[in-house]
Amino acid sequence: MQGIFYALVPMIAWGSIGFISNKIGGSPSQQTFGMTIGALIFAFGVWLVVQPQLTLTLWFFGILGGLLWAVGQSGQFHAMQYMGVSVANPLSSGSQLVIGSLIGAFVFNEWTEPVQFVLGAIALTLLLVGFYFSSKRDAENPLMQQEQGQLSDFSKGFRALAYSTVGYLSYTVLFNNIMAFPVLSVIFPMAVGMLVGALALMKFQVKLTPAVLKNSLVGILWGLGNIFMLFAAAKAGLAIAFSFSQLGIVISIAGGILFLGETKTQKELHWLLIGLFCFISGAVLLGIVKSY
Template sequence: MFIVSDYNTAVIFCFITMICWGSWANTQKISQKGWRFELFYWDYVLGILIFSLLSAFTLGSMGDQGRPFLTDIAQTSGSNIGNALLSGVLFNLANILLTAAIAAAGMSVAFPIGIGIALVAGVFFNYMIQQKGDPTLLFIGVGLVTLAIVLNAIAFKKHKGASEKAGIGKWIIISVIAGFLMSSFYPFLASGMDLENFQQPAAGKMTPYSAFVVFAVGILLSNIVFNSILMKKPLEGKPLSYREYFGGSFSYHLIGILGGSIWGLGNILNLIAAGKAGPAISYGLGQGATLIAALWGVLVWKEFKGADGKVNSLLLAMFLCFIAGLGLIIWSGS
């Protein structure tokens, strides 16, 4: 299978992860006017599963290093498979809530709050799994990211009028819940892999490719429950039927699958990078997706259009804190 052999390549992979994880939500934004997020989400999940299988049977099955996918999955212990499935369930619940918040509150609000919280809590949890990197630099970096989240919330509060604040409060709370749930999925996924040796993984442990497939299956199975409930009792809007999903245009379905594939590309690169960078650093850099999503929201979707000078100054400070924080996270592992 394909593996990363040095830290610098691992960091590059984490930056690609950051771009992918911060950009997939654009596919939901593109289709949201004519296609509810609950309907979009079915195809998004299919996109993740399809990409996990493609990566497992290509990069995960070629070369002389590590175990090929089918050999690896056959020897994986039940407990490690269970952890990867649970990881998929936790991620899916968090991501459904986050996707709903993006649809209602926008990328530049829901993403920095939800994923920012996921970054802060997730780095701490993942550092407990494998203490790799300088903890002082790592947690100062995380502190700067936390400050960026606070600045984003203040900027949003100043920009929106009182009438909008009342309605948006629910989605900020949902973003916070999604963030804490999102922080918990990666440790379960990482615990099933042999992060010390991808070349010759320990018996019962998984390669990143096998872990991703099992994780994606967990997302799919839980989605049958979570999204079905959400269609009948939506957080906003009228209930939906499966008939509406199957009656959707091919382009809508394709956009959802594309969104899942973009996220999946980021995920597999992040898991591969974790072997050299460590789970805390690889996860922390990947969740720098917050910065990418905020840039999309501000520059492309114009979610802060018409903001005054004070709001723009807060947004600039937010971006600078994110950049400085991510820089320290990278430095902590070098």
């Protein structure tokens, strides 16, 4: 029970990042920069308490991972701006799960048993169906007919998701498949890399605007999610921790609709619920696959 309680924290924390940051406001660059400031403050606090040994290797790969993360997060914020939180977040999570699972299975041989391939194939199919229904749009929606730039914005959102997924997957593969570092040790170097990456995306034109400072609170949410993900995996196992973390999609969709006023027609709500059900089912199945 304690492990499940721990797993709820990253679910809520990571699921809330998108709509809280968009509620605060600011450009995608300001959102990313503010988030990395908060993440660095949190990570430094963790380092002061734990005081892990920081080797040159840890610094190098931690900063590299942080740079890749910054690319992924910036792309996700851009996608949210173009497509809305309730559409962009499920697509972002789903694409990372699908492509990341395929890389793990066929590049790093994470799937070795026949049952893993069977369950994995079903899970990926569910995620792809979730992709389709989460992004499906109602042609009869008056907003689509009135807002001429909306379709082009939607295509920009997909392009932003593409480079976001590359950044996030590179960061994930680096820490999960190539270099294995304890989270409490690598979180500070990684936060430094995140901040440098955010500054580079802003072309080092630093402005501590109110939007940036407020978005630093979102970085603390990110840090809390990371720490409790570690605790959840230790107490309840990686399968439970992984599956629960993906349920953050529910939080982001609800937040986008309830707090950001992202309107949906009745048809779009039905499609979104189908897509959400498929995403959650696929994520849970992938958690089961990881437990073998």
